[in-house]
Amino acid sequence: MFVNAGGEGSTEANCTMSFMADSFFQGGDAFQTGEHIVESALPVKREHLVCKNCAAEIEVTSAQHKVMQMKSTAKYEKKIQELSAQCQRKSDECYQAWMSLTAANEQLEKVRMELDNKLFQTYSLDQTVDKQAENLRNISSKYECDKKFWAVAINNLQEKIKVMKEEHSQLLREAHECADSIPDLNKMVFAVQSLVSQCEDLKVKYNEEHAKRRKLYNLVQEAKAKDGELGILTGGSTKKNFKFDRVYTPKDDQVDVFADASPLVISVLDGYNVCIFAYGQTGTGKTFTMEGIEQNRGVNYRTLEELFRVSKERSETFSYDISVSVLEVYNEQIRDLLGASPTSKKQWRLAKTDVQGDRLKEAQNINRSLSALGDVISALATKSSHIPYRNSKLTHLLQDSLGGDSKTLMFVQISPSEHDLSETLSSLNFATRARGVELCPAKKQIDTSELQKLKMMLDKARQECRTKDESL
Ligand SMILES: Nc1ncnc2c1ncn2[C@@H]1O[C@H](COP(=O)(O)OP(=O)(O)OP(=O)(O)O)[C@@H](O)[C@H]1O
Secondary structure, three states, rough: OOOOOOOOOOOOOOOOOOOOOOOOOOOOOOOOOOOOOOHHHHHHOOEEEEOOOOOOOEOOOOHHHHHHHHHHHHHHHHHHHHHHHHHHHHHHHHHHHHHHHHHHHHHHHHHHHHHHHHHHHHHHHHHHHHHHHHHHHHHHHHHHHHHHEEEEEEEEHHHHHHHHHHHHHHHHHHHHHHHHHHHHHHHHHHHHHHHHHHHHHHHHHHHHHHHHHHHHHHHHHHHHHHOOOEEEEOOOOEEEEOOOOOOOOOOOHHHHHHHHHHHHHHHHHHOOOEEEEEOOOOOOOOHHHHHOOEEEHHHHHHHHHHHHHHHHOOOOOOOOOOOOOOOEEEEOOEEEOOOOOHHHHHHHHHHHHOOOOOHHHHHHHHHHHHHHHHHHHHHHHOOOOOOOOHHHHHHHOOOOOOOOOEEEEEEOOOOOHHHHHHHHHHHHHHHHHOOOOOOOOOOOOOOOHHHHHHHHHHHHHHHHHHHHHHOO
């Protein structure tokens, strides 16, 4: 007999043997047996089993029942072992599966993170692509604008090139015409050159003649300085003699006086510095000699007339720039009489006459000027190394015209009155000292500005000639 384990416990109330259902066995709720059940003659304790197939009640002994139980137990234990082993295997498998699942999860997590990264990168790339697309659109529109601009510029340039080409052709035609006229031009150049050389010759000759004339003229001036003796009775029969270039008598008029001054006017126009001045006691006729009266002009006016007359006479060969300044030296102050306004002139006169006390100052300054003039003349006469031009405004002003390279003419006015003898002698002594000044031969003051002007004109003409040559 064998028991197919795994059934449910029999519920029969009358059964002597009952089996507990075992969950380890499948389908074991039926009790079967094929074994032959042997009945023993000995009185044994009997137990009952129910056949599941036929529901018959089977009676078994306790021993049988024990064997059956032991077999069943062994079988169960074996089964349990197998199941335990199987369980262990399944547990291992489960563990392995768990481990691989964990690894797979980790892998999955990693992949998920990578995916997130990729997604983020994709997003960034999208942004970049959008920006690039925007830039591209901007560049494209700028390019379109530039294209239009350059198209217009190219059109303009083409127009200009067209105009320039036309001008070029025109210039070429003109150049050909010029080239054709070169022979005529050359003839003209030769003619001009020959005229220039003739002109140069004439200039040289003129300068030679002019130098000769000037030399003779100076000789005449020097020759004139021969006469003029003056004797002054100084009391009783005592007589003091003075020698001058010329002594004017009451018979001599303004014309006679100017006749001696006019050669100096020519000298001015020949390029010399000239100084003409009057010296003498008050009231003796300095103003009369220099200015004169309206009906009878003095040296100043006549000098100007002569200057203009001679410069006009020479206008074909020389061009003169004449400027006039009228200055007053009063109380050691220089005043420009032509530049002063009428009001300030009036104030100046008032200032001169208003205050009586200033008379003394005026006299002192006049004396100072005259004394300084005397010192300058003395220094020139003694050929001193230092000439004190700067001691007064008057001598400072006349520095270029007194001594040195200049020509100086001094008129000395004296009084015929016996009462003024002392002053007269003083003036004549001063004049004698002045006459003693041995001036070195006057030097011509060459004005280089005219020369520079001519040089510039020549350079300009040469430059024009070169330019014309190059263009041809
Ligand atoms: N040669 C002359 N013929 C006629 N009149 C003259 C002559 N010389 C001087 N006089 C007269 O004598 C007066 C005094 O002359 P003037 O004013 O020229 O002297 P001055 O030397 O300039 O005097 P001051 O130094 O005071 O200015 C004037 O009225 C002037 O007309």
